[in-house]
Amino acid sequence: MNQKTLIAPSVLSANFLNLGADIQMINQSQADWFHVDIMDGVFVPNLSFGFPVMEALKKEAQKPLDVHLMIVEPDRYISRFVETGASHISVHAEACPHLHRSLQNIRQQGVKAGVALNPHTPNQILEHVGEELDLVILMSVNPGFGGQKFIENTLRKTENLAEWRSKHGYSFLIEIDGGVNAGNAKSLVDAGADVLVAGNFVFSSSNPSQTISELKGLF
Numbered sequence: 001m002n003q004k005t006l007i008a009p010s011v012l013s014a015n016f017l018n019l020g021a022d023i024q025m026i027n028q029s030q031a032d033w034f035h036v037d038i039m040d041g042v043f044v045p046n047l048s049f050g051f052p053v054m055e056a057l058k059k060e061a062q063k064p065l066d067v068h069l070m071i072v073e074p075d076r077y078i079s080r081f082v083e084t085g086a087s088h089i090s091v092h093a094e095a096c097p098h099l100h101r102s103l104q105n106i107r108q109q110g111v112k113a114g115v116a117l118n119p120h121t122p123n124q125i126l127e128h129v130g131e132e133l134d135l136v137i138l139m140s141v142n143p144g145f146g147g148q149k150f151i152e153n154t155l156r157k158t159e160n161l162a163e164w165r166s167k168h169g170y171s172f173l174i175e176i177d178g179g180v181n182a183g184n185a186k187s188l189v190d191a192g193a194d195v196l197v198a199g200n201f202v203f204s205s206s207n208p209s210q211t212i213s214e215l216k217g218l219f
């Protein structure tokens, strides 16, 4: 039982022909954050959107913008994402040869710093940056696309990360990203997750706002 589980609908699955309506739906729903997926076609085999959409989100969104950078050389763009209203910025460990520096760079600009790990990347890569973390995103699909199937091993990975966090007294949040639905949400929270991203499950449902409430009601 975790009363504080946060739900972050992924804008990637919103209707771009009517993005304003979907932003308002999230504003008025029980969702906690907007999850914003930025893809560069190099780190992941897909492109999503960039600063024009971030600017639009910044104007309308009334909840924190949780920016997930699936891009190479993310340090080049941190300050622009800060300017366009990000509350959290997460970089991929696999894309950062100087991860410690990247995290410090984000925090120094007044934004919460996160690291995302691909499904095959061990939690242990974080061993020496525990103090620098506000958020860890465990990818429960291979990044690049919404609507993929949840990778079950993420449950063990979540437990392992939560144990390490508690052993050292770290305070970062654990976020699960990819294939989250009402069938796996509770076990993820029981394993130690604090934030659940939901794209396809929310936006392909007939009543997205109600689906968000259903997810919130599981905990």
Ligand code: DX5
Pocket (backbone or CB within 6 Å): 010, 012, 013, 035, 037, 068, 141, 142, 143, 144, 145, 146, 147, 148, 177, 178, 179, 180, 197, 198, 199, 200, 201
């Ligand atoms: C995947 C993205 C996810 C995605 C989640 O590359 O990082 O945030 O939008 O979407 P669903 O919930 O549909 O798997």
Ligand code: ZN
Pocket (backbone or CB within 6 Å): 010, 035, 036, 037, 068, 177, 197
């Ligand atoms: Zn994401």
